[in-house]
Amino acid sequence: AQSVTQLGSHVSVSEGALVLLRCNYSSSVPPYLFWYVQYPNQGLQLLLKYTTGATLVKGINGFEAEFKKSETSFHLTKPSAHMSDAAEYFCAVSAGPRSNDYKLSFGAGTTVTVRA
Amino acid sequence: DSGVTQTPKHLITATGQRVTLRCSPRSGDLSVYWYQQSLDQGLQFLIQYYNGEERAKGNILERFSAQQFPDLHSELNLSSLELGDSALYFCASSPRLAGGNEQFFGPGTRLTVL
Numbered sequence: 001a002q003s004v005t006q007l008g009s010h011v012s013v014s015e016g017a018l019v020l021l022r023c024n025y026s027s028s029v030p031p032y033l034f035w036y037v038q039y040p041n042q043g044l045q046l047l048l049k050y051t052t053g054a055t056l057v058k059g060i061n062g063f064e065a066e067f068k069k070s071e072t073s074f075h076l077t078k079p080s081a082h083m084s085d086a087a088e089y090f091c092a093v094s095a096g097p098r099s100n101d102y103k104l105s106f107g108a109g110t111t112v113t114v115r116a
Numbered sequence: 117d118s119g120v121t122q123t124p125k126h127l128i129t130a131t132g133q134r135v136t137l138r139c140s141p142r143s144g145d146l147s148v149y150w151y152q153q154s155l156d157q158g159l160q161f162l163i164q165y166y167n168g169e170e171r172a173k174g175n176i177l178e179r180f181s182a183q184q185f186p187d188l189h190s191e192l193n194l195s196s197l198e199l200g201d202s203a204l205y206f207c208a209s210s211p212r213l214a215g216g217n218e219q220f221f222g223p224g225t226r227l228t229v230l
Contacts, residue, residue: 036221043118043206043221090159102210103149103172104219106159 002027002093006107014115019078021110023065023091026072030096033074034104035065038088047089050074051096061085086114119143120222122207128228134195137225141188141209147171148190149210149219150182154203165190197229 007022025031032051036044048059055067061084065076074091088109095101119142129135141148150162152175161174165184176182179197184190194201204226208219 034218041223043120043223044208045118045221046218049218101172102147103161103164103174104151104159105161108158 002031002095002105004091004093004105004107006089006091006110008110009108010111010113012113012115013081015083016080019063019076019081019085019112021076021089021091021112023074023076023107024072025074025091025093027093027095032094032096033065033067034092034094035059035063035074035076036090036092036106038090038109040087044090047076081112081114083114083116086112088112118220118222120207120209120220122205122222122225124225125223126226126228128230129197130230131197131199133197133229134193135197135227137192137194137205137207137227139190139192139207139209139222141190141207142220145209145211145220146188147210147212148184148188149208150176150190150192151206151208151221152203153206153224154200157203159206162192194227199229202227202229 003026005024034049035047048057050067058064091107092104121140123138146167148165153159162176164172182192204224206224208221210217
């Protein structure tokens, strides 16, 4: 079984500051990991994903995340926050290449507000 | 725009009623997933279909059922509705059996049970 814990339900940053959203996962098999963003009244949009290979993953809108197996973490960062980054962010996990279980298990979400 | 469409956008109904939510996946996508997003449960996987066949079940109540039709659109049927069923219901699609493939999410159907 797979699960995700997102540390911090709300994060507030100043425009231009570092954005850091924390995600720890639990998985009985090597996982696939995802970060999704949800803007108000919209569906979820994929920011980035880790499947195999390079552990530092770059996504859209300047976001990146690093898969750290030893820490079971997949934290999301962006060097400089923009007002348009205000949204809710979800970390998700699915069973990896050794499984045929493809559903996503989501964390509780982190709401990001950006101060001018 | 993800290419996944869901109708209706909003649905208001009463307890005890039955509703049907509809999802059209992206062109060519064979796999459809249903998720429920509520304040107390967060985002929960309900059920997956692949090319017309049920593939996986999650936390889906027995009052809920789904199907995927030959044209690959899917419907989620919710019956004997309760206040607690009020939530945002998302459909997602992917080209194959996902795995590491991205799931593309629709805009959701917001269900309000009064």
